[in-house]
Amino acid sequence: MNAVDAVRPADGRGDTLVTVDDLAVHFPITSGIVFRHKIGAVRAVDGLSFTVKRGETLGLVGESGCGKSTTGRAILQLIRPTTGRVLYEGADLAHLRGGALRRQRRRMQMIFQDPYASLNSRMTVADIVGEPLLVHRMLDRSGRRDRVRELLQTVGINPNTLNRYPHEFSGGQRQRIGIARALAVEPNFIVCDEPISALDVSIRAQIINLLQELQRDFGLTYLFIAHDLSVVRHISDRVAVMYLGRIVELAENAVLYGEPMHPYTQALLSAVPIPDPEAEEHRRAVVLQGDVPSPADPPPGCHFHTRCPAMQEGHCDLESPALKEVRPGHFAACHLINAGDYPRIRAGENDLAVVAGSPAEGGAVAAVSDVASEELEMGSSE
Amino acid sequence: MSGVLPPHDPYAAGEVASPAKATDVALGGGSTAPVGVDWSPDALLIEHRSTWKEVWIRFRRDKFAVGGLVVVILLILMAIFAPWLAPHDPTVQYDEGLTMQGMPVGSSSQFWLGTDTLGRDLLSRLIYGARVSLVIGVLANGFALVLGVIFGLTAGYFRGWIETLLMRMTDVMMAFPIYLFAIALVSVLKPSLWILVLVIGIVYWTPMTRVIHGEVLSIREKEFVDAARLTGCTNARLLYRHILPHLVAPVIVYISLGIATTILFESTLSYIGLGVQPPTPSWGQMISEGQPYYLSAPHLVIYPGLMIMITVLAFNLVGDGLRDAFDPQQRRR
Numbered sequence: 001m002n003a004v005d006a007v008r009p010a011d012g013r014g015d016t017l018v019t020v021d022d023l024a025v026h027f028p029i030t031s032g033i034v035f036r037h038k039i040g041a042v043r044a045v046d047g048l049s050f051t052v053k054r055g056e057t058l059g060l061v062g063e064s065g066c067g068k069s070t071t072g073r074a075i076l077q078l079i080r081p082t083t084g085r086v087l088y089e090g091a092d093l094a095h096l097r098g099g100a101l102r103r104q105r106r107r108m109q110m111i112f113q114d115p116y117a118s119l120n121s122r123m124t125v126a127d128i129v130g131e132p133l134l135v136h137r138m139l140d141r142s143g144r145r146d147r148v149r150e151l152l153q154t155v156g157i158n159p160n161t162l163n164r165y166p167h168e169f170s171g172g173q174r175q176r177i178g179i180a181r182a183l184a185v186e187p188n189f190i191v192c193d194e195p196i197s198a199l200d201v202s203i204r205a206q207i208i209n210l211l212q213e214l215q216r217d218f219g220l221t222y223l224f225i226a227h228d229l230s231v232v233r234h235i236s237d238r239v240a241v242m243y244l245g246r247i248v249e250l251a252e253n254a255v256l257y258g259e260p261m262h263p264y265t266q267a268l269l270s271a272v273p274i275p276d277p278e279a280e281e282h283r284r285a286v287v288l289q290g291d292v293p294s295p296a297d298p299p300p301g302c303h304f305h306t307r308c309p310a311m312q313e314g315h316c317d318l319e320s321p322a323l324k325e326v327r328p329g330h331f332a333a334c335h336l337i338n339a340g341d342y343p344r345i346r347a348g349e350n351d352l353a354v355v356a357g358s359p360a361e362g363g364a365v366a367a368v369s370d371v372a373s374e375e376l377e378m379g380s381s382e
Numbered sequence: 383m384s385g386v387l388p389p390h391d392p393y394a395a396g397e398v399a400s401p402a403k404a405t406d407v408a409l410g411g412g413s414t415a416p417v418g419v420d421w422s423p424d425a426l427l428i429e430h431r432s433t434w435k436e437v438w439i440r441f442r443r444d445k446f447a448v449g450g451l452v453v454v455i456l457l458i459l460m461a462i463f464a465p466w467l468a469p470h471d472p473t474v475q476y477d478e479g480l481t482m483q484g485m486p487v488g489s490s491s492q493f494w495l496g497t498d499t500l501g502r503d504l505l506s507r508l509i510y511g512a513r514v515s516l517v518i519g520v521l522a523n524g525f526a527l528v529l530g531v532i533f534g535l536t537a538g539y540f541r542g543w544i545e546t547l548l549m550r551m552t553d554v555m556m557a558f559p560i561y562l563f564a565i566a567l568v569s570v571l572k573p574s575l576w577i578l579v580l581v582i583g584i585v586y587w588t589p590m591t592r593v594i595h596g597e598v599l600s601i602r603e604k605e606f607v608d609a610a611r612l613t614g615c616t617n618a619r620l621l622y623r624h625i626l627p628h629l630v631a632p633v634i635v636y637i638s639l640g641i642a643t644t645i646l647f648e649s650t651l652s653y654i655g656l657g658v659q660p661p662t663p664s665w666g667q668m669i670s671e672g673q674p675y676y677l678s679a680p681h682l683v684i685y686p687g688l689m690i691m692i693t694v695l696a697f698n699l700v701g702d703g704l705r706d707a708f709d710p711q712q713r714r715r
Contacts, residue, residue, distance in 0.1 A: 132614060
């Protein structure tokens with residue numbers, strides 16, 4: 001698929017590093033001034049289970065507000081999960097407190113979306129990158145300084161700038177500083193929370209390439225959260241698609257983009273534009289009707305049934321589908337997928353149609369996203 | 383950024399070396415492969431300076447702020463050395479300080495700024511009055527600040543029941559009419575300078591807590607706080623290194639205004655006789671004493687009024703300058 005796959009180190013790769021088990025994050029909606037009482041909950045994440053394998057990049061895609069970022073934060077315990085477990089190398093993080101949790105934080109880090117908000121504007125670069133070393137008492141003063149210089153060099157920032165403040169750097173450079181901070185404690189697992197969506201298009205490929213280089217050099221495991229499908233396709237080994245707090249489909253990169261089974265994934269992938277005018281003219285995006293329902297009041301049954309062209313009444317709107325392995329390594333949560341057969345969604349002239357056809361017809365969708373991915377690879381090779 | 387560049391402008395070196403995209407190349411943003419890249423230009427290297435030194439370097443560029451600081455220092459010196467500076471004893475009533483009709487006299491070689499209604503030297507009373515105003519202005523605000531920071535930080539950072547408790551308590555305090563509250567407190571306790579500091583501090587603690595609480599609520603949601611928590615910072619370090627520095631600007635603005643309000647508040651209390659007790663002079667009390675005579679002897683009101691104005695203005699200028707100086711982005715202004 002891409003060059004990184006071929007050269008990734010084989011040692012320890014493939015065993016499970018992080019296990020997410022029935023993770024749920026519900027934000028309470030409260031009422032009252034003196035005595036607050038709960039009148040409801042926003043179910044930002046509503047029962048997620050998946051694993052991240054050592055050395056892989058798991059892409060997590062979905063629309064705005066579907067709970068991607070909340071998932072990333074809940075895994076790192078920045079937001080405490082309402083229920084469920086997060087196992088890191090078999091140890092549950094959700095029950096760790098205080099010092100034990102702080103020690104465990106050395107193993108996992110995060111790269112943030114907004115490089116302008118994620119660096120403390122009152123601290124110098126040396127203080128920002130050196131802080132993890134300081135709080136974990138990893139090196140003495142001069143050792144820290146050397147390590148900070150080394151880290152800055154690793155991410156492509158001139159180490160002589162270490163006494164400068166974040167506002168003296170561009171967005172892309174700040175993101176590099178954020179990456180250096182994440183690397184300081186030598187973590188194994190990094191949650192990348194839309195690390196490039198706030199950056200200029202011309203800078204995105206540089207940061208993606210840097211992330212891939214670092215993964216290769218340090219054997220990192222990524223959970224890569226994004227809403228940009230072609231970027232996720234470029235960097236991920238496996239991809240999970242989220243809709244309204246739940247995972248609807250999870251599969252190997254090539255499988256998911258090649259033959260998406262879940263109706264939502266199919267609609268999502270058909271919306272990726274093609275950078276070829278002729279092909280783009282013939283592309284028909286599946287336009288889903290209506291809006292994403294509010295996570296404060298999710299629909300019963302399958303969360304997607306209110307917009308699903310293939311919805312079957314009396315089934316989809318009553319029973320919540322479990323995420324099950326429909327083919328080896330390919331998970332989907334849909335009642336209509338049976339033994340490898342699945343509803344094929346096509347864009348009609350004016351309305352939507354569900355076409356029951358041969359698997360070959362699914363190829364059109366795959367072709368769409370192939371081209372989109374090439375665009376990024378061309379961009380990144382500059 | 384025009385005209386003369388400051389001596390340590392980070393981009394100056396880069397611009398000379400390569401005009402096109404100088405900043406990107408110079409600071410190292412362009413390359414993804416740092417191996418073999420020559421980082422040699424030491425021009426980018428700047429010395430490490432302590433935060434306070436940085437603040438001072440930025441502060442002294444603001445001429446108005448420096449002017450304000452000079453005035454504040456002069457006022458403080460005046461208050462400290464009042465016994466040596468004042469030409470007369472501020473509490474002695476001079477026979478020659480009153481006309482035959484019992485009216486205050488104007489300026490003369492003996493009484494430079496004239497006398498007050500009891501024949502006391504106005505200049506000496508102004509000089510001694512600085513003690514009361516400055517002590518109250520600075521200490522009462524300091525007291526309010528300490529309470530405000532403790533309560534506001536705790537409530538805003540830890541949230542939960544402790545926030546509800548502290549902030550509802552603040553609301554209850556704010557619901558009291560502040561003058562009535564101060565009058566009640568002063569009349570129960572014996573009025574003195576230190577009681578005044580306490581009372582004014584307690585009265586001004588609530589809005590300070592509100593301001594800090596609100597700021598903390600917004601700062602704690604910023605991504606850099608999440609990032610710091612992820613690096614393993616303890617709560618104490620998070621509060622001290624990541625949240626407190628961002629409170630400096632709003633707090634300083636609030637205090638520079640607060641000092642002015644406090645000096646006037648002391649005047650009000652003195653006016654109704656609950657402030658500093660005579661014969662100790664305070665500017666507010668002098669205005670209230672001189673007010674009935676403002677047509678025949680306007681200097682009784684004008685001079686203490688001028689002193690209050692100068693003091694308030696000086697503190698505001700210093701506050702403005704400090705707020706800007708604490709912001710690293712002001713560096714190249």
